[in-house]
Amino acid sequence: MQIDRLAPVLSSLQPSNHPYLNGAWTPQHEEVTAHHLDVIEGAIPADIDGVYLRNTENQLHQPLGRYHPFDGDGMVHQISFSGGTASYRNRWVRTRCFAAEQEAGGALWGGLMDKTGTSKRPGFGAHGGLKDSSSTDIIVHAGKALSTFYQCGEGYLIDPETLAPLGLAPWVPLDGISAHPKVDERTGELLFFNYSKHAPYMHYGVVDRDERLVHYIPVPLPGPRLPHDMVFSEHWAIVNDLPMFWDQDLLKRDIHAARMHDGLPSRFGLIPRHGAPEDIRWFDAAPTYILHFLNAYEEGDEVVMDAYFQDNPQPAPLPNEDGYGHMMAYVDEHSFLPRLHRWRFNLTDGSTREERLDDRVLEFGMINQRVAGQKHRYIYSTTTRPGWFLFTGFVKHDLETGKSWTLMLEDGRYASEAPFAPRIGGTAEDDGYLVSFITDENRGTSECVLIDARDIEARPVCRIALPHKISSGTHSWWADRAVLGNRADTPVDPAHNG
Template sequence: MNVVRLAPIVSSLRPSNHPYLNGAWTPLMEEVNAWDLTVIEGCIPDDIDGVYLRNTENQVHEPLGRHHPFDADGMIHQIDFRGGKASYRNRFVRTRCFQAEQQAGRSLWGGIMDRPGVSTRPGFGAHGGVKDSSSTDIIVHAGKALSTFYQCGEAYVLDPETLEQSGVAPWVPLDGISAHPKVDEATGELLFFNYSTHAPYMHYGVLDADGQVTNYVPIPLPGPRLPHDMAFSRNWSILNDFPMFWEPSLLAKGLHVSRFHPEMKSRFALIPRHGKTEDIRWFEAEPTYVLHWLNCYEEGDEVVLDGYFQENPQPGPLPREDEHGHFMAFIDEHSFRPKLHRWRFNLATGQTTEQRLDDRNLEFGMFNQTYAGRPYRYAYSTTTKPGWFLFNGYVKHDLVTGESWTLTLPEGRYASESPFAPRVNAKDEDDGYLVSFIIDENQGTSECILVDCKRFADGPVCRIALPHKISSGTHSHWASRAELDKAKRRKE
């Protein structure tokens, strides 16, 4: 393995016993370029061609107040597969806030658990008091990677192959965009939304394949809400109004305390992709909260939506001797209990029907993105370590037959969100690989693995060493070389 280390960044972080500044969540302070990566086991297939990108909450400076992992700075990790070889690089996202704190040499903003007054500068996004770290999501649209922040930030542009950065996407509206914009590979469009504490509280927009905004409309809500994800079918975009939101009486005092209101229904806004506010169709469903959707498609008069229904959106604190039990319960899937679930919205009758697809705690689902917005068969979910936001395995579902296959990692090894990478010249929907970065707490190392989805339960067919141990993180994306090259030709 050949490694070039870049100039160090400024860090004021001190050693800490905080559960999300240690172990698999230990921050990484170096940026590198590495090539001729060492293969630990198996061999790198020559039928995988593209880049795997993963965003990371990676704290750089000593927190001003109570640290939450979602406060941390964005870092993109990338592995590039080409011709049976792999290279790796990682970069901090140079947000405005990252640059300001590098100049100051310390934290300037508090976090989502801090009271007003902790931040030394005005904040960003829906919360209004925290920094835009751009550390939540990463996608590729029109040949450019976009990193985004779940509280609605500016969206930062990177080259998906080199990680060269070019600042804020020029099209981002005043209220920013939330994490989880969606790309429709069939049309090349990007669908996005944002939310805020001022009326109408949500907007929805569309970019075309050249990155031009073609639609941006209000989605009026009864008050401030906390949507985290959206979905789309061929003709409809699906947004939500869940009964889990900042408590209005406390919000008026500047306190951001989310509460679940089980007496209220969940509501779904179905809007034609290029529709206006007056075109919205509203549907009601059982009260819950959903962090992430899988896929959505149309079947006769129905729009079918798959995602992860939370049975306990407001869990009690985890039993711990320190003060971290409350926030840790809200990121512990075994506390809020997300289940793979299906909603059907009947456009003819206006009725919603629901169906449980699996009784296990599952989340962070992925599928073959060439089927996005279309009927699909296979889904890949993660399992987690009880009490922790750490992925310890995967479940593959055949949504047609109801069969499933489980892959559990050895104790002390933790995965990343793992997108599906279709084989070059793939013949079937599941003809490809899950790609994941692994943190091995037993060895103090990290690696990349490939799982052949045709032989899912067999485990990794290839393990590739990384040049350093990375921190755990959230969302990821696969971009095939064919899609990247197509975007380059479009700009020529």
């Protein structure tokens, strides 16, 4: 393995017993480029060609208050596959807040757990009281990677192959973009929403394959809400108004405390992809909170949507002598209990039908993105360690047969979100690989694994050593080499008329 190390950045972080600044969540501050990665087991297949990108929270400076793992500075880790070989690199997301704190030599902003007034200066973007660390999600659209923030942020563009910073996404509105914009590979469009504390409280937009904001409309809501994700079918974008949101009385005192509001249903807004506000159709459903959606598709008179229904959206604090019990409950899936769930919205009579697909605690799922917006057969979910935000394995569901298969990691080994990478020349929906970074606490190392998506219970196709141990994190993306250039010359699917 050939390793090139970049000059270090300034850090003021001190040793801490914080549960999310240690172990598998120990921040990684080193930036490297590594070629000719060593293969620990198996062989890198020649029928995979592209990049796996994973965003990660890595706190760089001593927190001003009570650190939350989602406050950490964004760092993108990438592994590139080509011709049976692999290379790796990682880079900070060089946001405006990152630059300001480097200049100041320390933290300037408080975090999600801190009281108003902790920050030393106003932030940038839509939610200026928080540092926009751009450390939540990463996607690839129009040949560029886009990193996003847990709450509405500015959106930072990155070269997906070199990880060189490309600045702010110029199309992002003043109210920012939510953590999870969506890419329709069939049309090249990016769909997004944002939310705020001022009327109309939500907007929805479409960015075309040439990075132009071509559609942007208000989505009026009854008040401030806390949506996190969205989903789309061929002709509809689906946003949500869920009963888990800020306590309105406390919000008047500038206290941001989320709670379930009894008596309110979940509401899902179906928006024609380029429709007007008056075209939005709202469907009521059982009250819950949804962190992540999987996919939606149209079937007869219905729009079918799969996501993770939370059985306990407002969990009680976990026992913790250091006072982090509330935070730990909200990042522990075994506290808020997400289950694989299906909704059917009837476009003819306006009714909603719901169905539980699995009673296990599952989240952070993936599908083959080539079928996004179309009927999907397979889902790849993650399992987690009780009491912690740490991925311990994967579950594959075959929605046609009802079967499922599970791959659990050894104790002390923790995965990252694993997108599906189609095999070159593959035609079946599950003909490809799951790609994941593994942090091994037993050995103090990290690696990348490729798992045969058709047989996830088998041993990994290969295990590839990384040059350093990396921190656990949140979201990831797979991009085929063919889509890494600008796709403006690629013909749009003529079947799409949305």
